[in-house]
């Protein structure tokens with residue numbers, strides 16, 4: 001069993017809860033209210049900007065040229081590929097550049113990006129890498145699960161196809177290999193911190209979807 005298999009097994013209950021979330025269930029059925037997806041996509045664009053910055057920080061801290069290249073390319077892809085998807089849906093749902101600029105990151109979005117940036121500043125490279133992984137891996141798993149049931153005319157087909165698709169799968173495979181290589185050279189203490197970071201970031205994935213489903217921004221006094 002690989003280290004990443006261990007990470008998944010250790011968080012299996014949470015991963016199952018994520019798969020069963022109303023947001024993902026309704027997206028799969030094509031019944032997710034457009035207003036909910038609209039809010040989600042705005043938050044996701046904010047999130048990906050932060051995530052790309054964290055990937056760039058991870059590239060700067062990577063121990064060898066291969067890892068630097070992989071993480072720097074992933075930072076570029078997070079902007080190019082996924083923001084292309086956002087532009088598609090923002091056009092479809094009538095989100096102008098002004099609407100986007102006027103809607104700041106939600107509490108959940110800010111919390112997730114701040115957590116990752118905190119690991120980039122205060123954690124070591126293996127811990128940071130484990131915190132980065134759920135963003136890749138969970139989306140691919142969810143995308144694949146939804147792709148098996150979603151109808152071809154599902155309005156969220158472009159989202160489903162992006163995350164279930166081969167290009168995204170290739171990025172996930174590379175990230176899993178890098179995490180396994182890194183964990184293989186790490187002490188038991190470091191591997192334990194990698195487990196904690198993976199579990200925490202997986203919770204943030206759950207929280208992000210939960211917040212989008214309830215259309216939460218920031219709690220107000």
Ligand SMILES: Cc1ncc(CN)c(N)n1
Pocket residue numbers: 044047048082134135136139205208
């Ligand atoms: C919150 C979140 N997590 C993951 C992904 C997939 N990169 C995403 N677009 N947004």
